Amino acid sequence: MPSHYTRIVLNDRPEGDINASTFRSEKVPFTELQVGDDQVLVQVTWLSLDPAMRGWLRDVRSYVPPVQIGETMRAGGLGIVVRKGKNVKLNIGQLVSGTLGWTEYAIVNAKDVESITVPQGLLDIDYLNNLGMAGLTAYFGLKDVGQIKAGETLVVSGAAGAVGSMACQLGLRAGAKVYGIAGSQDKCEWLEKEIGVTKALNYKSSSFQKDFRDIGYLDVYFDNVGGDILDMCLIRLNRNARIVLCGAISAYNSVGRPKGIQNYQTLISQRARIEGFIVFDYAKRYPEAIAEMSQGLRDGSIKRKFHIVEGLENAPSALPLLFNGGNTGKLVVKVAEPLKTKL
Ligand SMILES: NC(=O)c1ccc[n+]([C@@H]2O[C@H](COP(=O)([O-])OP(=O)(O)OC[C@H]3O[C@@H](n4cnc5c(N)ncnc54)[C@H](OP(=O)(O)O)[C@@H]3O)[C@@H](O)[C@H]2O)c1
Structure with a gap:
């Protein structure tokens, strides 16, 4: 494991457009990542950039609480379980999706991540797009x-x-x-x-x-x-x-x-x-949608396009692409080479 890892936190709430001082990058000692009994340590591989993230920067009532100043920016993503607490059934090396945030490594409750086994003919990042x-x-x-x-x-x-x-x-x-x-x-x-x-x-x-x-x-x-x-x-x-x-x-x-x-x-x-x-609000019915869309992706009748940004450090400058039309298809950030899944 590295001696330090990088995370990107909210530095300042923007008035209008997201700008260079909205986020800041921090190097944090790896030893701060202590895994509780019901938690997993996830190495983040991919992050999803979503328009909703702009709303999470506003200090207002919404369907989720605002991200606080100094807090790691919230984001959905994919990653690999690299450590786990004693009560956790997930295997080391398991691919998972969840709210991991703008960070190279995240501690999350095991119950808050979904295990993913990528079927033949699909990509792991499909789970941030058509299947996400x-x-x-x-x-x-x-x-x-x-x-x-x-x-x-x-x-x-x-x-x-x-x-x-x-x-x-x-x-x-x-x-x-x-x-x-x-x-x-x-x-x-x-x-x-x-x-x-x-x-x-x-x-x-x-x-x-x-x-x-x-x-x-x-x-x-x-x-x-x-x-x-x-x-x-x-x-x-x-x-x-x-x-x-x-x-x-x-x-x-x-x-x-x-x-x-x-x-x-x-x-x-x-x-x-x-x-x-x-x-x-439709969480209970996700399997029905995922089944239909997986089939469409596998047989080629559903098309997908990704706009891939390389590197966690580029997430803050990539997020505004959603607001100036710089992306076509799903905007994602590649944080690390997947350990277990191959594209
Ligand atoms: N209700 C929900 O549960 C839920 C869940 C997820 C997403 N959403 C919403 O779904 C929408 C699409 O999200 P997405 O992730 O798929 O983003 P996206 O469409 O991949 O990216 C945003 C796109 O919006 C367009 N846009 C930006 N500013 C605009 C403007 N002023 N007028 C017209 N178009 C503008 C841009 O394309 P152009 O080049 O065409 O302008 C940009 O590429 C967002 O509004 C998001 O908040 C809702």
Whole structure:
């Protein structure tokens, strides 16, 4: 084991965008990592970067407590069990996923990690993407909250991201016409050529308003971004339409209160529904979603794309990519070579 390990802690709560002083890196003596009887020491191999992490930096009430100043930045990840307490049944060398944080080594309660055995034809990092929070969010958001049906028109914003690209594919698999909204021509081409959406629209293009109207009316809007795009969708609802409030990334860095929506009255005239959800509430049903999406990944009918950043030290400068559109697909950080799994 090394004499020291690196962790990245919250240094300062950002007012708007994450900046160079938001996080700081610390070298900590390895001897500080004392494993309790019910705990494991995990060597972190991969970390997931998620838009929600911006929310965890705000000192406000939410579905999880805020990260405290001086605390290791919270993050989901994968790692290998390298030590364990006397009550722990997990094997040394076991691949696990859990909330490990921006650190090379993490002490966690064994009950708070999931053991993963990567089946033939899948990657360990699939468990941070389609088989992890992003995929599960798309799955339950679209199927349960959105109630998507064959023949309906689905619009997905943030469509070239991790959740969005999975929502598009699940919409296509359900037999819907799928329109993806993304922020560059390259992303739109990827969505049309690789993911197979009916049409992709670039919201930064000067013709976006017209392109959007040309779609016609929509039955389900899977909203990853909030703001003006949500407002545009609100006036294009079919009768009994559903708006799935998955995320509102356009407002995550805003200082003060985000701008409100204007066009909500269409919800009344069209007997439509707008509903937020948090994926963790579906935890009991994760196996059903993982089974379907694993099969799709194995037979090639579900596509995935990773944006890989090398090195824990680059996590703070990589996180803002989510807010400036620098990622296509799932943004992950490679912290260490996996000991037990091969890509
Ligand atoms: N409800 C839940 O339980 C749950 C769970 C997980 C994630 N989420 C939400 O799902 C959404 C997607 O998450 P993800 O992990 O898949 O991230 P992602 O889509 O891979 O990355 C974020 C993308 O958002 C787009 N974006 C950034 N600022 C924008 C703006 N102002 N207007 C429009 N688009 C903007 C960027 O793409 P462009 O280049 O296209 O702008 C960026 O690539 C987030 O809102 C997240 O909070 C919700």
